[in-house]
Amino acid sequence: MKFLTIAVALLITFNVNGQTDSIQPPYKRFPTPPPFKLLLTDSATYFTKADLEKKKPLLIMLFSPDCDHCKHETEELIKNIDKFKKVQIVMATFQPFDEMKKFYADFQLNRFENIVVGKDINFILPPFYNIRNLPFLAFYDKKGQLISVFEGGLPMDKVAEKFGIDK
DSSP states (O other): OHHHHHHHHHHHHHHHHHHHHHHSOHHHHSOSOOOOEEEETTSSOEEEGGGSOTTSOEEEEEOOTTOHHHHHHHHHHHHTGGGGTTSEEEEEEOSOHHHHHHHHHHTTGGGOTTEEEEEETTOOHHHHHTOOSSSEEEEEOTTSOEEEEEESOOOHHHHHHHTTOOO
16 A cells, blocks of 8 residues: 555656646746847848857847837947947847837947847747746856846846846
8 A cells, every 4th residue: 555655646746747847938948049030120131049159148138119118128238238248139029020120220229249130030039938028138148058037127237247247
């Protein structure tokens, strides 16, 4: 009887633990940047995971061009861009292409070599990160490993802190 009780308890434990992984969002199961494909503002060029610079920290920011919090986060990022010269910044949206182009032009993001803006044409990023709020920030170290994620606006000193950058 003891053996049967222990066997059932073990089976239940294995079953519960076996189900846990599938409940976790993909970014927790695969803590490296996802295989995204972004259509850039020239409407002809694609930027993919393979185009990321090696051995450089990465900030992936999902945004919506009509989101006030996203606009504010972008303004703050631009004001503090000198802190993030050594960080790759990939800004992705799933909103219409023309809205993304206007956002890109309004903020003059072409001025910054380390910022790439594109449309997630395959809608990979929202389900990968299980996004519920924008802006959404994903922080990766220079080895391409996930540091953390954050939904909503985050002060730039906290963003810098994620990368170990002094205020």
